[in-house]
Amino acid sequence: MEEEIELIIDSAEEGMQNAIAHLRKQLLNIRAGKASPSMLGSVMVEYYGSQTPLNQVANVNAPDARTISIQPFEKGTIPNIEKGILLANLGFNPMNNGESVIISVPPLTEERRKQLVKQAKGEAEDAKIGVRNDRKTANNELKKAEVSEDLQKNAEAEVQELTDKYIAKIEEILEAKEKEIMTI
CATH class of the missing domain: 3.30.1360.40 (Gyrase A; domain 2)
Known part of the structure; x- marks a missing residue:
């Protein structure tokens, strides 16, 4: 039983890691004024x-x-x-x-910088949605799993902790990218 729960949680975490990796890849395409x-x-x-x-x-x-x-x-x-x-x-x-x-590579105008920040925020929001979808999927699978209510609640709490951790990581990545874009 506990193996099944671990598998569900590991699967959710893997999905959340993939959301972070995708976000980093997308943010690489947003130029921040420096040639790359x-x-x-x-x-x-x-x-x-x-x-x-x-x-x-x-x-x-x-x-x-x-x-x-x-x-x-x-x-x-x-x-x-x-x-x-x-x-x-x-x-x-x-x-x-x-x-x-x-x-x-021309220097970015203030207006263009703001557009790029908005684009970066959109990518971060997409990543957050991905993380939340992984949480939802995991919670649904936990409800289907035939385990005691206590185990289910503990597993759901663990999934929520993972979700909070990855959402915070997304915010951190976005903040760094915003700073990079807005630095002249």
Whole structure:
């Protein structure tokens, strides 16, 4: 019986950890003013007739806080890389020097920073909803489990503790991202 309860709780915790991991991944896509290769993570490039992620056709790095440098493995792909960046609609204007593609990352305006914070809050809220759904699922499974009322109540309390812990972690991650976005 207790194994069944542990399994339900472990399953709920795993789901909550996945919500946190997803949140971190989503927040990486929200740029905070500093140039980062992850900003171009969604860029697809036409390469020999198929859509290929940018990082598979070129080295992408950020030599400084305002520049992203893209060094293609083949010079012939430069026009396709530029086209891919423009099609990704990231607000970047790529330039090339015949050898590589260079992107200047413009500083964010106050209005844009506020939009990005709002976007980050939305992602955090989605993660919280995921955590709460995991709690609900676990509690429903605990009700179906054929265990004593005391064991069920203790298990539900444990699930609630996990929920509170992960919600607090989401708040912490969001706070750090907000600070990063609003820092000029």
